[in-house]
Amino acid sequence: MTDGTDQPPPDEPPRPPAGPPADRAVSPAGRAVSLAVQADPAVSPASQADPGGLPRGRWWRWFGLGLVAVLLLCGAPVAVLAAVGKLPGRSADAAPGPARSPRPGDPDEVVGAWLAERIRERLDRQAEALLRGDEAGFLAVSDPARPGAAQLRREFRSLRALRVVLWRPELRTGPTRVPDRPGEWRQPVTFQHCYAAPGCPPGGVTMVTRWAENGAQPRLVGIEPSVSADEGPRPWEVDDLVVAAGRRVVVATTADLRGRLSGLLAEADRAAAVADRYAVTGAPPDRYRIFLAGPPQWKRWYGGDLPEWTAGYAASVGGGGHEVVLNAKGLTDGAADELLRHEMTHAASLVGRDNVDKANWWLVEGIAEHAAAAGRPPRRYPGLPDVRRLLGSGWDGRLADLEPARDAAGWRVSGSYGIGYLAFRHLVDRYGESTARAFFTAVVRDGRSAEEAARKVFGEDWSALHDDCVAYLRSVTG
Template sequence: MTEDVPRRRSRWPLWTALAVVLSLLTCGLPAALLAAVARQVTERPAAVRPPGGPDDPDDPAARTARLLAAQLDRQAVALLRGDRAGFLAIADRSAHADLGRRYAALRALRVTVWRAEPTGPPTAVPGQPGRWRQPVTFRYCLVVPDCPPSPVPVATRWRESGDTPVLLAVEESRSERSGARPWEVSELVAVVGPRTMVATTPAYRKRLPGLLAEAEAAAKVADLYPVAGPPPDRYRVFYAGKAEWARWYGGGRPRWTAGYAVTVGGGQHEVVLNADALTTGDTGVLLRHELTHAASLPDRGYPGGGTWWLVEGLAEYAGADGAPVDRYEGLADVRRYAAGGWDGRLASLVPAADDTADRAGAAYGVGYLAVRHLVDRYGEQRTLAFFRAVVHDGRTVEEASGQVFDEPWQPLHDECVDYVRAASG
């Protein structure tokens, strides 16, 4: 299953910084939300009970589990009410630098829900008496106070200290499918608009106003393409410098990637833009592309492979935002690819990580033109219904074509290929 959806680089010059001064976000949580903090904690699902059960006073693991859960609840309350000292109070001084950065990043992102749920019994660390390792799932919402929270499974490490165990470390979630979130590993600043939240590191703070304006405009387009429910409550966008690009969500993206959308659960895909691959003119196109992924893709991700052309084709179609086909940037790449080594099969388009930017650009362009042909022939709504049947419902393209278009797929596939060759020729 594909965990993220990358988009190719533009060949345009690199970004020119926007000379706009950022007003830092300093507003706190609304009073009504603060009043709900205690309710959040009391509604936290019960932790997995260790052997012996929570009522067994002679079971040290059971007793430790209760004490750790209480400490995590205490920390959650402190985070949501803006109490940095309270957030750090459960931790050893050696952990304060890391936890203080996490606290500041989450507050900058306007965290509105934070729950720490133990996901198994604590285990004693071999050879270290009084030390415990506790798996935990953090569940969080940003900006919006009522959302399906995104989960982050991590491990925490503790030492005994009477009835108030002390937190020693929170490990990064890099071992999980989505990798480390930006707020786990970086100092962040952020701005929020009606439909989007855009965050980056302090080095790029002056770019935030322009990025927010671009993101808000892109959101108006992406909001047209949810196929199985409402669009996201807020589109979450992270702007990555070189170091962050290599680390956020596990890094390791193909060299031709300018941005990607990664599923983080709770109905959310978080979008990352590569600062080194963008220009002022290209940012809007990329944001429309990636936010459309966030609006259109299922929470679980999608199988990839033979459906790649459809997923990327729809995002490229949204990125073009109604522009004439002859203005599409990648037509020259498509022309060379169609005249060269392409086998004429949409299912074979997926670019490899080590492909050239031209080869990757051609693959995206073929997907765009194929989807454009479906829209021109059947309209957007039936094309979106076809997308839903294939990407969300798991139907084959043959089944979905008959169901949605009342046409067999192979002749329609061949029509799309003929259109690709004609439009790019």
Template sequence: MTDGQPGTDGRPVTDGTPVAATEEAGPADDAGSADDAGSIVEVEPDVQAEPAASAVPAAVGSERPSRRIGPLGVALAAVILLLACGLPAALVAGLVRAGDPPAPGASAAPPDDPATAAARRLGERMTAELARQSAALLGGDRAGFLAVAEPVAHPDLRRRYAALRALRVTAWQAGANGLPTPVEGRPGEWRLLVEFRYCFVTPDCRTSRVLTGTRWREGERPRLLAVEPSRSAETGTRPWEVSELAVAVGRRTLVATTPALRKELPGLLAQAEAAARVADTYAVGGRTPDRYRIFHAGRGEWQRWYGGGRPKWTGGYAVTVGGGHHEVVLNADGLVPGGVDDLLRHELTHAASLPERGYPGKGTWWLVEGLAEYAGADGEPIDRYAGLDEVRRLLGGWDGRLDSLSPADDAPADRVSGSYGVSYLAVRHLVDRFGPERLLAFFAAVVHERTPVDQAAERVLGEPWSALHDECVGYVRAVVG
């Protein structure tokens, strides 16, 4: 299910069948290799990884250099020579700036006051330590990853390292978000807000981001004391920040859960791979995710991951984490035999079809959820759809408007199931009338381009929305009698 903006909440469970959840879509090019299919990596936090050589980042976007050396080339050559002679870098930078022509109308920035300048220098040293830690993580060097921190931080960092390695982290960038600030009542301790950017499995994906607080002890080489779980309003705490993880990676999906539930990984991976093949067909513009990321949450993790606090009827949800990626969370307590496949198809379709910034609002909830439910049904006959009884009950108190179907967080499960069911039937009618390609084009116009529904209907479907809306509602009523 979707909650409409950065994250989405999942289907309720009615008569043993979860009702679907929504998430947002992301781009992707890498379909993976056959060697990835079905491989399982389990996290063992207490096992020391064999240190590997630190990776050296390659140049990105380099171009063939010009044969001609202009004034800029001469200046750069001078910088290199001065540095080689041992002149301090700060002085060299000042000399180069002094030779540059001033920008028109620009005035020199005021110098930092002494306290700000000291904080800036400290922040640069902290950032250097984070860069060393990032290289160690990507190089498989656990000892190097821990080396920047005091022993008090090691247990948490060992768990984070193991989880990220199991998730096959392929990019990890750490940058300061502002200057460090002193921790009140703790002389010599500082807090630095850090933005981490990461990729899993695929080497060259658009990175996802998470903003996290870190605490340090001041020194020539600052020492990391703690990394706080992120609490961003958009996404909340990531699973790898707070939990040990067991991970399985397939050709199109990554599935992670807790060690207590690791026995379920092989089955979940097979189901996720099958669901991904369906979801890929609903990718808007053909931009399928590089990997669908799925996290299977136990009872405790359901309350912690991504901030918890989901409506009681939620069986699963998807949340956007930046870079066009959506991470899907399944509620282990809400899953029943026979209900996982359609839930996965539903959620992964959200990941394939939704835009990164969320959908326009509650008025288009029916279209977002209806498409995911249609994918979840996967061509089954209408009479096998599990929510028809709930649709029938809903019609007695519904105002007949598709744009009013979005249920409240505290709505009873049967009301939620009925809303999903009406949405499914409305989308199914549009597919029957216009075919899946034109329906997806209509979806793209409304959800991605944010075109008003009436304008999108005229442009894409060639008919007035008022008439089509009434057709959809009439179809729903006819199906349930």
């Protein structure tokens, strides 16, 4: 376990929370269920996380949809490139060429075009410094007296701990002046990145940087965490991270929870062997990326704003990948195995955003709960009392109407996940697991309707098969 540096991370206050995120699947705090909607290996370990696990308890029964945030860990350093966007002072058809140096009285468009090139050059050099582990070079773009330097230091140490192997800054628009701050400019930057596995597909995160004019070397003076609906902020933007890597997973958390990493890592490595079977593309994720969030991080990472019953979620982060976040509150020692199997199955079975919607929520959660159950007989499913209660009241009998509301009661959430599990389990028992997975793939990955997928995969009419699934639910809970 390492925080990726040779020095302890600075004691800095966390950045304020960003806006609400999207593209997430949320899990109830009572069953390991959830719906996922939508780093250089040469890092020298700096510190070892204390051994230990998660305190024992029964809260796992209500772990619902915990989507464990797994870190994108990728392999060896790769070349850093800057994508050229449409910038001020250039037409979309113009041949690329250096912007001329601005003269007194030039319009902002001319100044901005020149400044964008200088910023791009500085960011490219900064990216190279990050990949070779040069903290001083990474910080060289900043004004050490301004808040941006502290933010960069946090990012450097956390990204190195995550073993970043790709960091590619892209300027898709040019800079604009900051009102009431003479000489300062705002520049949105998209950072394509991945961690700890060679050839890992990159994900992009867009942050707004602020720069001060400083001759030919503009200085970075501030960074705003990503706030777009489907991005962040990511954990490494706003917190110093402690990281542990296993055979197939990487887990990360903050320093105050470091003692829980070793136990979580061992459980996650075991869960990976189960989740791998549900990779719809045939190849499982390069690494499962899992973040353990304390109370402040739970409200901040990926925008927070989760239903009260949520125990975790899987966030789509681009490149077809997901990062899984677990709520440390109530997570007990040795009790995360089902939750991990559930959420890591989301990461394996959901490629990007896929075709997840209200109508197939039961199927997305059902396959994840099936993985979580790990072959346990349906009559030993712990949520059966809530399934029985939901069958007796509050549900119209249609699988397409099963998704619980944000303010749903705990039993309603648990019962919904249980029905999804039992319906999918019935398909497995009737047709075999590989055929049931093919139905999932046809609906969720390929975007076919349940009717079309049932005819194609099962050779059956979906309406009759749907009613058969519901009848099975009642027989199991009767």
